[in-house]
Amino acid sequence: MRVIYLTSSESLSGGSRQALYLAQGLAGRGHETFLLTPAVSSLPDQEAGGEAAFRAVALPAKRGCWRAAVEQLLPAHDTPFVLHAFHNKACKLASWWGLRWRLAKRRAVVVLNRGVCYRPGNPLPWWSPGVDAVSVNSRACADVLARIGAPRAKLRVIYNGVPEGRVRAGREPLAVRAELGIAPDALVIGSITGDKPVKGVEQLVRAAALAKTKGLSARLVLVGTNPAKWGPLARELNVADLFAFIPRTPHVADYLGVFDAFVISSLSESLPNTLLEACLAGLPVLSTAVGGIPELIEGRGILVPPGDASALAEGLLRLERDHEARARFAAASRELSATFTIERKVDEVEALYRELLARRGFSAD
Structure with a gap:
């Protein structure tokens, strides 16, 4: 399975670390994983210690060039992949890319991550038909998104994990x-x-x-x-x-x-x-x-x-x-x-990806 993690955060935030832990965990299970971060982020260097099996990619300085950077990592047209976006700007972009890829008949599964409980200023990304699921880190967070009209069926509560x-x-x-x-x-x-x-x-x-x-x-x-x-x-x-x-x-x-x-x-x-x-x-x-x-x-x-x-x-x-x-x-x-545990988090997220791929009729292998 090819999985691309995208974060727009420039800091060593909790959400960024969750993306890193997932990239490491799934790479350790034999999946092809990428972690895309802003060029100024030191997340891969400071947290991975140079030993991670995933590939870290620095995003271009101009956000308008991010889609091209992501699409350089996509597999062949008929091969499924997962894009999992973290943080607000990345989620907004991914919600529109998901629509574009569906129209282009790419075998893409798009997952957004939400880890805050305030009401989003722009509800459109959370409504987007180009998004297959939204992973939230608490029931309270899911309730906030449901109140702005995000489909309950797309909301998945997966608690965060932390390494020992x-x-x-x-x-x-x-x-x-x-x-x-x-x-x-x-x-x-x-x-x-x-x-x-x-x-x-x-x-x-x-x-x-x-x-x-x-x-x-x-x-x-x-x-x-x-x-x-x-x-x-x-x-x-x-x-x-x-x-x-x-x-x-x-x-x-x-x-x-x-x-x-x-x-x-x-x-x-x-x-x-x-x-x-x-x-x-x-x-x-x-x-x-x-x-x-x-x-x-x-x-x-x-x-x-x-x-x-x-x-x-x-x-x-x-x-x-x-x-x-x-x-x-x-x-x-x-x-x-x-x-x-990180193992539990990776188990649940991997199972979600497989479920979403199967629902779209795509193979995870």
Whole structure:
């Protein structure tokens, strides 16, 4: 089977990594796979380590030339292939290419990927008859697309997968704690987040300030945040002693290794890969009840309303004080992690491709 993965993202985003993992996984099963990324993306180099069996292709700088770049990789006219597009611009293009290929009687199967829960500004790609299926990473995401008229029959919920290497630390936890000025026996509540308002870092800092007035002493380590942006707020609210703001780093696993619990304060999400990594690391989870997160964490962790600093503060205090609940939620995370293997994700996506090819009367072999 020839499978072409196309992403328009220039960053090392969660969606880009999912495309990479699929390209690697299917190549390992003997399929001919390609991963097309913008020329400025370092995804194949940084994540694949030069050992992947797929072929990485840099897209032209001009988006108008992307179709030609993709079509150079197509097999003979009568040979089936799959194009799987990730991120908004790539999905828009693929939806129209799919129509063009159908008119040209190419044996193409087109799959779009959607991993966010906000309403698309342009619904047309999700309606396109040139698209065979839309793979979404949560039921909540599927519901959003269904509400704008995307055919339910085309929507497939396939949860993301994360490789074990994403949580394999390269440094000793005690060394990382020492570097951060955190005592070996201090409780660490951590997050892998970002500076955008939607990530809710401000709400988390304010929640910590509320919780500190009730005795919170746990340290909070936020990976992916700018100290210059959040340090002043933490000092203003008298919680600078509780926080460590760590800029974006490829060494996420080193910090996961020192976390005792995980917090997500986002105002909106679908189903973030960071949650899956926290489960794989066996961490109890406190999260806002947004997007697809309740699909996994309801009854297995602590859920609070988004934007509610008071509720988030109570969640932080419960994580610190309720040792029994923390142990129970950690066990639930370890159990959940079996659902999020790369092997399971590749199995489901490969089965989807075979189903779509068969439905069109094409052979997958």
